[in-house]
Amino acid sequence: DQQVKQNSPSLSVQEGRISILNCDYTNSMFDYFLWYKKYPAEGPTFLISISSIKDKNEDGRFTVFLNKSAKHLSLHIVPSQPGDSAVYFCAASYNFNKFYFGSGTKLNVKP
Amino acid sequence: NAGVTQTPKFQVLKTGQSMTLQCAQDMNHEYMSWYRQDPGMGLRLIHYSVGAGITDQGEVPNGYNVSRSTTEDFPLRLLSAAPSQTSVYFCASSLTQRVSYNEQFFGPGTRLTVL
Numbered sequence: 001d002q003q004v005k006q007n008s009p010s011l012s013v014q015e016g017r018i019s020i021l022n023c024d025y026t027n028s029m030f031d032y033f034l035w036y037k038k039y040p041a042e043g044p045t046f047l048i049s050i051s052s053i054k055d056k057n058e059d060g061r062f063t064v065f066l067n068k069s070a071k072h073l074s075l076h077i078v079p080s081q082p083g084d085s086a087v088y089f090c091a092a093s094y095n096f097n098k099f100y101f102g103s104g105t106k107l108n109v110k111p
Numbered sequence: 112n113a114g115v116t117q118t119p120k121f122q123v124l125k126t127g128q129s130m131t132l133q134c135a136q137d138m139n140h141e142y143m144s145w146y147r148q149d150p151g152m153g154l155r156l157i158h159y160s161v162g163a164g165i166t167d168q169g170e171v172p173n174g175y176n177v178s179r180s181t182t183e184d185f186p187l188r189l190l191s192a193a194p195s196q197t198s199v200y201f202c203a204s205s206l207t208q209r210v211s212y213n214e215q216f217f218g219p220g221t222r223l224t225v226l
Contacts, residue, residue, distance in 0.1 A: 004153070032212045043115070043201050043217030044154070051212075089153060096208040097142075097161060098169060099215070101153040 003027045004092050006102035013109050019077040021105050023090035026071065030092040030100075035064060035075050038087045038104070047088075048075070080109045112137050115218035117202050123224045124192040132187040132221050134202030142208040143185040144169070144215070145177065147198040154201065160185055161208065192225045199223070 005024045013019045023033075031052040036044035050057040050064045050073070057064050063076045077084055087104045118133045136143065144159035146169075156169030160179040174196060176188040185204075189196060199222050203215040 002153075006153075009151075034212075036217075041219070043203070043219050045217065046214040049212065049214075091154075093212065096210070096212060097159055097167070098156055099144075100170070101146075101155070103151055103153040 001026075002100075002103070003030075004090060004100045004102040006090060006105050008105050009103070010106045010108070013080045013107065015082055015109055015111050016079045019075075019080045019084065019107055019109065021075040021077075021088050021090075021107065023073045023075075023102050024071060025073075025092050025100075027092070027094065027100075028071065029094040032093050033064070033066060033073050034091045034093075034099075035062075036089045036091060036101075037084075038089060044089060077107075080107075082109050082111050085109045114138065115202055115204050115216050117200075117218035117221050119221060120219070121222050123226065124189075125226050126193060128192050129188070129190050130192065132189075132200055132202075132223070134185045134187065134218060135183050136185075136204040136216070137183065138204065138206075138216070139182060140204035140206055140216075141182070142206070142213070142215075143179065143202065143204045145175070145185070145187045146201045146203065147171065147196075148201060148220075149198050157187065157200075189223075192223075194225045197223060197225045 034049040038044040145157040146154040158177040205213040
């Protein structure tokens with residue numbers, strides 16, 4: 001059973017608007033969460049992360065929010081740009097070595 | 112730096128054949144890992160290594176072997192390929208994962224088809 005879930009396979013957003021990608025997890029031991037971005041025919045690239053001791057982390061246009069009580073995290077992209085069109089994976093870990101990934105959300109930012 | 116390199120990019124095998132997927136990194140990273148990506152399943156960890164001579168199992172290790180004789184290389188071996196091993200395989204590395212979390216750098220992937 002997947003411990004990290006991304007229930008929206010796809011999301012379409014207009015350029016300049018906010019993109020919100022969601023991720024849920026079941027293992028309360030997870031203490032570190034990451035988002036990766038993946039373009040076709042390439043490997044994933046790291047985007048942003050958050051430790052469980054925080055509830056928000058920002059990096060430019062990207063902000064990750066963590067709600068531990070709901071076991072939910074989200075990635076906000078503001079403003080969205082066409083170059084942000086990619087598949088986004090959330091991932092989580094609790095022991096430094098094993099990382100559990102969601103199934104991904106394909107974001108399409110329309111010009 | 113070349114980063115993380117994987118060979119081959121594409122491979123077609125017949126059931127029962129064996130092969131090795133190569134992965135190398137030139138960043139002197141301690142931690143290396145192998146994932147497979149299947150539709151609707153995301154990336155699943157197969158095996159990982161925290162340093163030369165040390166390997167351990169991930170979520171889906173069955174049917175795969177690994178070894179880590181050098182810091183740079185982390186090959187993944189399929190001893191007897193099965194159609195269920197048709198997937199895209201990614202190798203990743205990071206500086207270390209001992210006492211802190213660090214960004215993983217992924218290779219471009221190997222697309223494997225087992226007939």
